[in-house]
Amino acid sequence: MSRIPRIVILGAGYGGIVTAIRLQKQLNYNEADVTLVNKHDYHYITTHLHMPAAGTDNPENARVEISKLIDEFKVDFVKSTVLQIKPQEKKIILEDSTLSYDYLVIGLGGEPETFGIPGLLEYSLNIRSINSVRFIREHIEYQFARFKKEPTRKDYLTFVVGGAGFTGIEFLGELADRIPRLCREFDVNPELVQIINVEAAPTALPGFDPELVEYAMGVLKDKGVTFKIATAIKECTPDGVILATGEVIKAATVIWTGGIRGNRMLEEAGLETSRGRVVVDSFLRTKEYENIYVIGDCSIVLNDQGRPYPPTAQIAMQQADVCAHNLIAAIRNSSPREFKFSNKGTVASLGRGEAIGIVGKYKIKGYSAAMMKKLIDMRYLYIIGGIPLVLKKGRF
Amino acid sequence: MSRIPRIVILGAGYGGIVTAIRLQKQLNYNEADVTLVNKHDYHYITTHLHMPAAGTDNPENARVEISKLIDEFKVDFVKSTVLQIKPQEKKIILEDSTLSYDYLVIGLGGEPETFGIPGLLEYSLNIRSINSVRFIREHIEYQFARFKKEPTRKDYLTFVVGGAGFTGIEFLGELADRIPRLCREFDVNPELVQIINVEAAPTALPGFDPELVEYAMGVLKDKGVTFKIATAIKECTPDGVILATGEVIKAATVIWTGGIRGNRMLEEAGLETSRGRVVVDSFLRTKEYENIYVIGDCSIVLNDQGRPYPPTAQIAMQQADVCAHNLIAAIRNSSPREFKFSNKGTVASLGRGEAIGIVGKYKIKGYSAAMMKKLIDMRYLYIIGGIPLVLKKGRF
Structure with a gap:
């Protein structure tokens, strides 16, 4: 050329x-x-979006202006x-x-991916962009305010999370951490709040180490999450979800993380x-x-x-x-290079101070896993933006 | 006895x-x-509610637990x-x-008081309790999140305040202060936001000093408020308001402060x-x-x-x-005492650092009026809860 x-x-x-x-x-x-x-004129850190979605962190910490990452003399940016x-x-x-x-x-x-489940596209919320997580955060808060106006509407305080993959589990951890604070803020009895996870696969975190999955579910149950594993959602409606078992869950909030x-x-x-x-x-x-x-x-x-x-x-x-x-x-x-994936490990957070993961051949859980998660997040910031970005956004 | x-x-x-x-x-x-x-088991400081309603202050600063004010050995409290x-x-x-x-x-x-205006009771929001102002704050934030999902819906960013009495004017000041911050938070172009005040009386703040009223309207106009004075609301609908002039204002938020x-x-x-x-x-x-x-x-x-x-x-x-x-x-x-009202003066805030008022025979405006407003607020805290309450809640 x-x-x-x-x-x-x-x-x-x-x-x-x-x-x-x-x-x-x-x-x-x-x-x-x-x-x-x-x-958008910003890059967002998708692995961090479950926090601003639940309202446990500011969405600003999950995004970086592209102009801060790109040298505009070398790369043209088109928004x-x-x-x-x-x-x-x-x-x-x-x-x-x-x-x-x-x-x-x-x-x-x-x-x-909605797997053809009717209503999911129209009535569920997804954790997938800054705009969507700001919406989810506001939507959750709004339900508490609405409940104080209409105290018979328990469905305002019922939160269904579809899918128990990584995003689902990490979001459940944050949401369970946020609920007690919202209850205090809005004078709501915490016992009225329900967080229900529905997963069609026979286990949460399919493919992950079973011992760690059990640990994760234990942590989340202690925080108030109810699991319905091996249970498919048949339909999502404006009023909640209908399960394959026929059970109807009335919920003003359905968050779909299923695929x-x-x-x-x-x-x-x-x-x-x-x-x-x-x-x-x-x-x-x-x-x-x-x-x-x-x-x-x-x-x-x-x-x-x-x-x-x-x-x-x-x-x-x-x-x-x-x-x-x-x-x-x-x-x-x-010569081009062949791509070979080298799995460095995986860590899933479970809310404040709790996580599970596999790093190399080690299983980790609890506080050390949570620290590892932070290190992974900071390493990424370092890769894209060097030390200045770690200092600016790294205090998750 | x-x-x-x-x-x-x-x-x-x-x-x-x-x-x-x-x-x-x-x-x-x-x-x-x-x-x-x-x-409720708390007293709220009604004159302060316009701030948490707009989201410029925490609702906690507008309420005090009754148990902190009452000596339970002397007064029984029944919630x-x-x-x-x-x-x-x-x-x-x-x-x-x-x-x-x-x-x-x-x-x-x-x-x-809705003066029989149809729809006002059902579709407008009122600044009158901690629950209601938390609702208004969440409702306003939610409209910004909704707008990012449906950017053609300009009515999400249109805020109608009915009534230009004290509550209406003070709320307008706070709302106009909050909007630029919400626009930054949600990446919304501030030019798309409309704050419209509708007042049926021939003037804002009827009965107040005309020079100060003009000053107040100038301050609020500079902050982006559009006034429709001497204009009655004919009807409030789920989509906004219909004015007596026939004009239809599409707005997802109507706040009624009219009486x-x-x-x-x-x-x-x-x-x-x-x-x-x-x-x-x-x-x-x-x-x-x-x-x-x-x-x-x-x-x-x-x-x-x-x-x-x-x-x-x-x-x-x-x-x-x-x-x-x-x-x-x-x-x-x-012998009982006859009640005689002694007007110590009136100050209306217009948002951050701005207010108007009459104290004794003096007209005040701008920063000094805003300071006077703070003093009045603190004096009230002192009356009900002494110095400790002033220190705790007084940093409005």
Whole structure:
């Protein structure tokens, strides 16, 4: 190519922002034009969103202005919403303009997977953006205020959390911590509040170490959470949920954490997807187009047994490292690197001072696990923003 | 009377609480049984409620536990809701018990006066209790969160305040101060927010000094308030208000501050009332029963021109002093005192650092008026709870 190649990165989540940061560090002057496109002018720390959703932390601590992370002399930032990807024309349609690319990185993240459960899309809330968690926090507080006006409406004080995966469990921990404070603030008898978790799988945290799962459920039960495991939600209504067992739970708040599928734009672009996610090759490229990389929640990487790794921040960041390397390799005609997920471990918080996790071959729980969780959060801040960002946002 | 006379005080607002405090100070041991009845176990500082309603102060700063104000060896406190007053039987029906009295003090406060405007009772919010102002605060915040979900719904960001009396004006000042902060918190363009005041009278703050009224409106206009003076509300709907001019204002929030009438239980008790308020004699007694005193918002005292004084905290407290004196005089067979309202002045706050007022013969405005307002608030805390209460709640 005689002119400077154009790289466009869609989405500034874990995958997109780390790719952009790696590129701005490793690319030489005028080696490529890099453009990062994102709906908001901030990046948010998705793994932290369960706290502002429950109101146990300020949403500001879960987001960072993109201008603080990106060197605008090296990477162009476009604040816009992607409407369509046109791989054959190498074009991206934004809501107010069009971008051309030579290389594309898709890191547009996921959408809630509702498994076809009627009403879930309309009547449940999802923990998935700064706006959505601010809404959930306000919604929860509002129910307490409403209850004081209409004290017969116990459904205002009933909170159903659908799904006992990582997000569900971490949110339950925070919500259970917040409830006593809300009860004091609004003069509400804590015994009237119900937090109910409904999970269709035969266990909470499917695939996780059973001993730690039991510990986690014990911690959450002590905080007042009721579990309905191996129980599917049949329908979500404006008044609550109907379970597969026929039980009706009246609740003014239903929070759905039961699953993630890839962004719909990928299938609309003609890429082969499974639940909206693209199975990428070992270099993280789509099988249709060599110049399109897909990373993060909208990609699927298979493990040695041929099963997909669950979408996490950890895998997205490791993908971003390899993706940035391979983009530069493509431009320089050097060798690309194969992606191999290296699991550093997983820690799930259970509210203040409590967590469970597996780090290397060690099981950890309680306070030490909670400390480990904080370290992981701070390590991420360090990766994207160095010491200044750790100092600014790291006091979770 | 051979047995100890029983005094029952209904309501722990300004009138009731000050009466109780005066009685516990002035009565001798075993001279009377005093019982104070109130719906909540706290007294609230009504003149401060416009701040927590707008969210510019914590509701905790607007209330004081009654147990901190009352010496329980001298005054019995009953936390209950009054259902009925039976003057002929000298009995009070509470929701869970019955009380007998020899002397009754009614300080049950007011209710919103809707002047028969349809929909106002159902769809507007009122600044009148801790629960109601917590609701208003949460409701306002919730509209910002909702707007981020549905950005076409400008009515979520339209706030109609009905009435430009003292409560309306003071609330407008706080709300206008809070809006820019909410806009930052929720990433909302401040230009999309509308605060509209609608007042049927030909001027804001009817009866107040015109120069100061003009100053107040100027301050509030600069903060973004739109005034529609001499404009009546024809109807309040779930979607907003319809004005007498035919104009329709779509607003998810309508706060009605347009008037106060007396508690309905007074007319139900067979007392002669005007807008639910009882015209009392010069000793603050009802004309039907010598042993019933009515003070505060549910009483009417006429000025020299035969016109009622507006219901304020100031007049309620002065009435409480005379009421306590006259109760003791009745028990001791000494002379009662006539009530004469002595207007010490009036200050209305207009938000942070701004106020207007008349103190003695001086007009004050701006920062000095705002300081005067704080002094008045602190003086009240001192009257009911001494220095400790001023230190605890006085940092408004």
